[in-house]
Amino acid sequence: MMAFLKLLARNRLAAFGGLLLLALVALALVTPLLPLLEPNATNPANRLQSPLSEGHWLGTDQLGRDILSRLLWGLRVSLAVGIAASLVAAFIGSLIGLVSGYFGGRTDNVLMRGIDMLMAFPYILLALAIVAVLGPGLMNALYAIAIVNIPFFARNIRGATVSIAHREFVDAARLSGKGDLRILVSEILPNVLPVIVITLSTTVGWMILETAGLSFLGLGAQPPQADLGSMLGEGRRMIINAPHVATLPGIAIFLLVMSINLLGDGVRDALDPRLKSGALSRPAPQTRLRRRHHNRVDDDAKTSGQTPALLEVDGLHTDFEVGRDTYRAVNGVSFALKPNECLGLVGESGSGKSVTALSLLGLVASPPGVISGGRVEFEGRDLLDLGIRELRKVRGNQVAYVFQDPLSTLHPLIKVGEQLVEALRTHQPLSRQAAHERAVALLGQVRIPNPERRAGQYPHELSGGMRQRVGIAMALANDPQLIIADEPTTALDVTVQAQILALLKRLREEQGTAVLFITHDFGVVSQICDRVAVMYAGRIVEVGPTRELLENPRHPYTRRLIDCVPRLGDPDHEPAAIPGLPPAANALPPGCAFAERCDLAEPHCREGEIALIASDAERQVRCIKPLANRTTTGAAHA
Amino acid sequence: MHLYVLRRLLMTVPVLLGLTVIVFLIMSLIPGDPALAILGSYATPENLARLRANLGLDLSLPQQYWVWLTNILQGDFGRSYHLNRPVLDEVLERFGATLILAGTSLVLCVVIGVVAGIVSAVRQYGWADRIITLLVLIGISVPAFWLGMLMILLFAVELRWFPVSGMYSIYGGGDLPDLLRHLVLPAIALAVVAAGVIARLTRSNMLEVLRQDYIRTARAKGLDEKRVILGHAFKVALVNLIPVIGVQAGFVIGGAVYIETVFQWPGIGRMLVSAISTRDILLVQGGVLVVAASYVLFNLCADLLQYWLDPRIKA
Numbered sequence: 001m002m003a004f005l006k007l008l009a010r011n012r013l014a015a016f017g018g019l020l021l022l023a024l025v026a027l028a029l030v031t032p033l034l035p036l037l038e039p040n041a042t043n044p045a046n047r048l049q050s051p052l053s054e055g056h057w058l059g060t061d062q063l064g065r066d067i068l069s070r071l072l073w074g075l076r077v078s079l080a081v082g083i084a085a086s087l088v089a090a091f092i093g094s095l096i097g098l099v100s101g102y103f104g105g106r107t108d109n110v111l112m113r114g115i116d117m118l119m120a121f122p123y124i125l126l127a128l129a130i131v132a133v134l135g136p137g138l139m140n141a142l143y144a145i146a147i148v149n150i151p152f153f154a155r156n157i158r159g160a161t162v163s164i165a166h167r168e169f170v171d172a173a174r175l176s177g178k179g180d181l182r183i184l185v186s187e188i189l190p191n192v193l194p195v196i197v198i199t200l201s202t203t204v205g206w207m208i209l210e211t212a213g214l215s216f217l218g219l220g221a222q223p224p225q226a227d228l229g230s231m232l233g234e235g236r237r238m239i240i241n242a243p244h245v246a247t248l249p250g251i252a253i254f255l256l257v258m259s260i261n262l263l264g265d266g267v268r269d270a271l272d273p274r275l276k277s278g279a280l281s282r283p284a285p286q287t288r289l290r291r292r293h294h295n296r297v298d299d300d301a302k303t304s305g306q307t308p309a310l311l312e313v314d315g316l317h318t319d320f321e322v323g324r325d326t327y328r329a330v331n332g333v334s335f336a337l338k339p340n341e342c343l344g345l346v347g348e349s350g351s352g353k354s355v356t357a358l359s360l361l362g363l364v365a366s367p368p369g370v371i372s373g374g375r376v377e378f379e380g381r382d383l384l385d386l387g388i389r390e391l392r393k394v395r396g397n398q399v400a401y402v403f404q405d406p407l408s409t410l411h412p413l414i415k416v417g418e419q420l421v422e423a424l425r426t427h428q429p430l431s432r433q434a435a436h437e438r439a440v441a442l443l444g445q446v447r448i449p450n451p452e453r454r455a456g457q458y459p460h461e462l463s464g465g466m467r468q469r470v471g472i473a474m475a476l477a478n479d480p481q482l483i484i485a486d487e488p489t490t491a492l493d494v495t496v497q498a499q500i501l502a503l504l505k506r507l508r509e510e511q512g513t514a515v516l517f518i519t520h521d522f523g524v525v526s527q528i529c530d531r532v533a534v535m536y537a538g539r540i541v542e543v544g545p546t547r548e549l550l551e552n553p554r555h556p557y558t559r560r561l562i563d564c565v566p567r568l569g570d571p572d573h574e575p576a577a578i579p580g581l582p583p584a585a586n587a588l589p590p591g592c593a594f595a596e597r598c599d600l601a602e603p604h605c606r607e608g609e610i611a612l613i614a615s616d617a618e619r620q621v622r623c624i625k626p627l628a629n630r631t632t633t634g635a636a637h638a
Numbered sequence: 639m640h641l642y643v644l645r646r647l648l649m650t651v652p653v654l655l656g657l658t659v660i661v662f663l664i665m666s667l668i669p670g671d672p673a674l675a676i677l678g679s680y681a682t683p684e685n686l687a688r689l690r691a692n693l694g695l696d697l698s699l700p701q702q703y704w705v706w707l708t709n710i711l712q713g714d715f716g717r718s719y720h721l722n723r724p725v726l727d728e729v730l731e732r733f734g735a736t737l738i739l740a741g742t743s744l745v746l747c748v749v750i751g752v753v754a755g756i757v758s759a760v761r762q763y764g765w766a767d768r769i770i771t772l773l774v775l776i777g778i779s780v781p782a783f784w785l786g787m788l789m790i791l792l793f794a795v796e797l798r799w800f801p802v803s804g805m806y807s808i809y810g811g812g813d814l815p816d817l818l819r820h821l822v823l824p825a826i827a828l829a830v831v832a833a834g835v836i837a838r839l840t841r842s843n844m845l846e847v848l849r850q851d852y853i854r855t856a857r858a859k860g861l862d863e864k865r866v867i868l869g870h871a872f873k874v875a876l877v878n879l880i881p882v883i884g885v886q887a888g889f890v891i892g893g894a895v896y897i898e899t900v901f902q903w904p905g906i907g908r909m910l911v912s913a914i915s916t917r918d919i920l921l922v923q924g925g926v927l928v929v930a931a932s933y934v935l936f937n938l939c940a941d942l943l944q945y946w947l948d949p950r951i952k953a
Contacts, residue, residue, distance in 0.1 A: 010694075117656040120937075121930045124892030127909075132914045132922045133664050209781055213896055216783050217911050232784060236900065240795055250784030258779035282762045282848045285863050331762050363858055365849070395860035398770060410853040413873050422869075423859045458949045474859070 014266020020259035028076040037066035039073040040224045047613045048242045048503035061231075061245045062238055065128040070226060071252055077227035078256070081142050081220075084209030088146035089207070090200050093153020098184055100154065100190070101161025112158070115151045123148055124210065131219045138227065141220035145210050153199050160195040194271045198281075201264035204259045210449055214251050226252045283365035287318070294373045295560045297332055297609040308516050311482055316374035317357045318352075320585075321367070327585040329355040331538035333375070334612075339481065342508060342515040344529035344546065346522065349581060352538040357486050358515075361395050365431040378482070397427040404487040406467035408460040416470045417443075417455025423477040434570075437576075442473040446503060464601070465496035472503065476511070484516045490525060501527055522565050526550055530616075534558045537582050537593035540612060544619035552627040554615055557594045592623070602623065642945055649919060650938050657930050658710065662703050665923045713738035715924035721887050722914045727926035730907065733928055734747070735805055736905035738817070742825040747833035748883055749892065752876075754833070755840020760867060762845065770837065777834030786827035786900035799887045809891050824901040828893050832886040838883050842873040850874075884940035888933055 009015050043064030051059040055152050058067040100111040118126065127144040134140035161463040164170060165188065173183050214220040215229030228249040235246025274304055294317055318330035328350045338344050345353045358364045360376050360383060376383040383394060403409040411419060420439035430438065443451035446469040459467055468488060489497040505528055507514060516518045517529055525532055525546060532549050534542045534557065554560040580597040583589055591606040604624055612622045647867040674681065686849050690696050691696040715725035758770040801822050806812050847853065849870050854868045895907030906925050913921040945951050
């Protein structure tokens with residue numbers, strides 16, 4: 001409760017609304033105590049006085065009645081009626097929702113069909129019909145507004161109830177012999193209360209507006225009784241000669257409803273956990289770049305081959321800034337990729353491999369992502385320094401992505417052929433017709449049977465493997481020099497996985513495309529990659545040619561990671577989980593990030609920065625006591 | 639594939655029947671004897687009995703409903719005893735005027751709301767977003783009938799840009815430009831609240847969609863932001879917004895009651911208000927039924943439009 005109030009107070013607009021509402025309510029409460037003129041005392045000699053005239057701060061109306069006094073008394077009535085209508089609607093609506101959601105079945109069906117019927121009427125029209133039956137009058141207007149608002153409560157509360165009616169704690173209460181009534185009151189009601197409060201806070205404003213509206217039409221408060229709406233209605237007839245008579249009650253209604261809406265929005269934000277985390281931020285077209293100084297830990301990690309590198313990543317840092325915390329997802333990553341080479345980037349989830357991949361073309365969602373340092377040289381240009389216009393010419397053209405889950409990464413409402421055409425036409429001057437033919441050819445190239453027909457289908461009409469083939473076809477569309485494949489086989493089952501790998505392998509041989517292959521699966525790595533880089537806690541801990549690295553891992557982490565993989569046909573091999581968890585990315589320890597989980601750790605391991613050191617011509621490892629070759633395991637540490 | 643359309647069409651029938659039941663029940667709940675109300679307190683018992691039989695009041699409730707329903711289905715909504723003309727004629731004439739007003743308003747609020755919502759989402763936390771958020775807050779808090787009066791005061795009385803009220807000028811009017819001049823103020827006043835609601839929901843919907851993986855894919859393809867936002871993100875947001883627009887149409891039709899009163903627009907809302915005051919029950923009954931039924935049909939169209947735009951429903 002305190003946390004809720006704190007959150008509410010931090011929202012400045014909501015706090016303003018709350019204070020304004022409090023002031024209006026307080027004013028309404030003390031009205032009988034104030035030295036006001038009698039609100040209904042007429043004085044025809046003094047009619048239609050303008051505001052600030054003697055004895056009448058806000059002037060008088062057509063019967064010479066004091067407007068200030070009438071306004072405050074009217075505010076009292078409007079508030080009372082609005083709140084009463086809300087409470088009636090909330091009570092009956094919640095009751096229907098609870099019963100309907102808890103009992104389900106026929107009860108639910110009958111009640112909800114009834115609610116649907118009420119909602120089939122345009123909102124105010126139903127209120128009018130009810131007033132037509134009951135006759136004009138303030139109480140009748142109250143009932144009418146309450147009734148037409150019942151469906152909102154019933155629906156919301158039913159939804160919330162259904163979602164918890166079969167949870168464990170409810171079942172437990174049922175098994176312990178509690179009756180339905182007790183379960184509803186003691187188990188379910190407390191859990192749906194936030195939904196009731198949210199619905200109430202978003203509907204009170206309407207209800208006050210609508211009751212005022214009925215009074216305005218002459219169907220609510222009847223003279224001499226007056227609420228703000230009926231004052232407005234009476235003032236309408238002299239809007240031209242004495243505009244203040246209608247304007248002032250309008251301002252009062254407006255302030256009242258606005259304060260409630262502001263507060264209501266604040267209440268909703270404070271109670272809706274999804275908004276609390278600030279998750280509803282719009283990602284910018286390009287990850288924000290804010291270079292900061294980072295200590296260089298590693299010496300030049302370039303490959304020493306004769307062929308110049310196609311891609312050179314140097315000291316890349318990517319952070320996530322959430323609130324006051326900075327999570328260092330990528331913490332100084334350097335690697336190079338030659339044309340036609342396939343480099344595997346391997347690590348557990350959360351090791352920073354996907355963020356590294358997305359950082360290269362500025363695709364990390366921002367906020368909260370920030371690239372805080374490093375260079376990404378591609379064909380001699382630093383991609384991080386490119387403006388969005390230049391970067392777009394690289395995206396999908398020279399460098400293309402294949403993403404993990406093709407169901408969520410392909411647009412659900414665009415035919416797959418269209419999505420390919422779009423990729424083609426963004427970078428090539430093709431006619432629609434030519435692009436379509438090329439798209440169909442691409443689908444054929446990734447071995448999709450009957451490509452002409454498939455091109456006209458939507459992603460949800462294809463199988464998972466087919467969709468990933470579409471994803472690959474889209475990456476190939478503009479003959480890229482580099483494909484970044486971010487766990488392209490993870491979401492697929494094993495046989496499909498093998499097909500996709502074979503496809504990627506074949507395409508690589510045919511097209512000579514370089515591939516950065518991100519995965520957590522060493523089995524996949526051994527099939528497709530020339531070299532492997534192992535990542536842990538945002539850093540590369542070991543790099544080397546695939547075969548050598550898999551046979552003789554030098555970093556204890558790499559070794560443990562390989563040992564985790566179960567081996568087919570080797571029942572004696574017991575897959576060994578790595579104890580402990582990776583360090584939190586907002587509180588990385590000094591020294592080796594793996595030291596806490598490493599059984600070979602020494603005091604030295606927890607001091608200073610540990611560099612990536614070349615252990616031979618092609619291999620580098622970030623460990624002060626790297627493992628020796630497997631045949632002599634343990635000797636180095638003996 | 640067409641099964642959905644068929645099912646949705648069939649679902650409309652019980653809803654429409656339900657409407658007639660509710661309207662019939664509400665009206666038959668009215669206390670007092672209609673025959674007495676018509677003939678006055680000096681009527682002889684014989685005359686009262688004859689009129690009751692004429693009106694079908696001596697039948698049981700279900701029998702009355704059946705007679706009433708069959709009459710309605712033949713277009714006989716009875717006679718308005720206040721206006722002394724067939725209810726249906728009056729209702730249709732007035733409903734036409736309301737459709738012009740509410741239809742214009744609906745188009746306005748959708749266009750304004752959607753554009754404002756997109757701008758607000760794209761410039762999240764920027765100045766445009768703040769200004770739009772403030773306007774939306776004002777829009778959904780302001781009483782439409784009061785706003786209408788202020789507009790009359792400013793644009794019709796002070797500036798004399800538009801006529802004060804009515805649908806056509808009394809002298810020399812009656813053509814389309816005349817109608818449009820009369821339409822501007824009430825249509826805007828009626829659109830404000832719904833535009834605010836639609837802007838709000840468009841903004842949150844766009845923000846939700848812009849975080850999806852397929853938007854990242856669109857950017858990874860090298861599409862420019864215009865295509866990403868309008869071609870990819872809005873496509874999905876629009877499908878989500880169609881039911882919202884359906885609901886808002888109900889609010890616009892309902893809000894027309896106030897706006898027609900303020901602007902003396904000869905629509906069905908004003909007719910209903912005066913019919914309630916004069917207790918012209920058959921007129922209220924006919925008016926409510928026609929408006930509610932057309933609202934049901936409008937929502938049917940919205941659902942079919944959504945079905946047409948979203949291939950996933952077909953699956």
